[in-house]
Amino acid sequence: MDARLSFLADHTIAEPVLTPAAPLVRLKNFSRSFGANTIISGLDLEIAEGEFVALLGRSGSGKTTLLRTLAGLDDVRGQDVDVPSSRAVVFQDARLLPWKKVWRNVALGLKGLTGRVRLKAEKALHEVGLDHRLDAWPLTLSGGEAQRVALARALVREPKLLLLDEPFAALDALTRLKMHDLVLALWKAHRPAVLMVTHDVDEAIALADRVLVLDQGRIVAQERIHAARGERGEVSRGLRAKLLSVLGGEPGHESVIPFPHGVHAHEAVA
Numbered sequence: 001m002d003a004r005l006s007f008l009a010d011h012t013i014a015e016p017v018l019t020p021a022a023p024l025v026r027l028k029n030f031s032r033s034f035g036a037n038t039i040i041s042g043l044d045l046e047i048a049e050g051e052f053v054a055l056l057g058r059s060g061s062g063k064t065t066l067l068r069t070l071a072g073l074d075d076v077r078g079q080d081v082d083v084p085s086s087r088a089v090v091f092q093d094a095r096l097l098p099w100k101k102v103w104r105n106v107a108l109g110l111k112g113l114t115g116r117v118r119l120k121a122e123k124a125l126h127e128v129g130l131d132h133r134l135d136a137w138p139l140t141l142s143g144g145e146a147q148r149v150a151l152a153r154a155l156v157r158e159p160k161l162l163l164l165d166e167p168f169a170a171l172d173a174l175t176r177l178k179m180h181d182l183v184l185a186l187w188k189a190h191r192p193a194v195l196m197v198t199h200d201v202d203e204a205i206a207l208a209d210r211v212l213v214l215d216q217g218r219i220v221a222q223e224r225i226h227a228a229r230g231e232r233g234e235v236s237r238g239l240r241a242k243l244l245s246v247l248g249g250e251p252g253h254e255s256v257i258p259f260p261h262g263v264h265a266h267e268a269v270a
């Protein structure tokens with residue numbers, strides 16, 4: 001077996017984090033400081049094409065800093081950082097322009113004739129189940145609808161890398177479950193690589209191929225989940241306890257979703 005594969009098969013808690021397929025994202029010995037404050041230090045990370053990675057970590061561990069780097073929002077000159085330019089980000093808040101109708105928010109930045117651009121936006125909004133809200137104003141949307149528009153706006157660009165920064169954190173539990181199903185359906189249809197920052201261990205286990213834990217700017221744990229998304233009830237119990245212990249029992253990482261430990265309703269459909 002390839003040395004890199006056997007490393008992963010061990011579920012070892014260690015660096016570096018390597019993936020078996022050709023990496024789409026590659027950071028080598030990456031560091032980031034703000035003044036004298038080093039936030040990320042000597043981090044190695046690879047994400048394969050089409051891989052779904054969840055990133056956990058205590059508050060202040062550097063998750064958003066890492067995501068901003070991958071999103072191209074920070075200066076990485078002089079560092080060994082390889083990230084595709086085809087990428088899109090969805091944040092915790094939808095960040096829609098209130099003076100533009102929903103379809104125009106989705107179409108923002110797309111080039112071409114208005115009719116064609118509108119068709120693309122319509123298709124993307126159809127995929128997130130919002131055909132009926134094409135001409136709505138953003139301020140009339142619910143939180144869940146606004147996040148669905150944000151997903152449509154990201155996916156209409158067919159990004160190779162989709163970055164999700166706690167995209168469901170502000171939603172109620174049942175809306176969040178529906179969003180999980182939607183994100184998985186979109187991921188299966190479009191197959192971008194995904195890096196999803198979350199505080200919710202159960203969300204990470206339910207959605208990802210691989211879960212990483214960041215602590216003080218270093219990856220201190222990685223777990224590759226081989227079980228199909230519909231069959232994670234069993235593995236999720238042990239994994240959940242393990243990840244929570246790595247997270248040091250800090251409150252706030254347990255799912256607020258009212259289902260038995262580590263079991264999500266959408267596992268039935270994944």
Ligand SMILES: Nc1ncnc2c1ncn2[C@@H]1O[C@H](COP(=O)(O)OP(=O)(O)OP(=O)(O)O)[C@@H](O)[C@H]1O
Nearest residue numbers: 034035037039057058059060061062063064065066
């Ligand atoms: N622009 C900045 N200038 C100075 N310090 C910053 C800046 N951005 C982030 N930091 C600091 O870097 C550290 C990591 O922040 P980051 O937002 O990446 O953490 P996080 O893991 O995403 O936290 P949370 O889960 O609370 O969102 C924090 O101590 C934060 O104060």
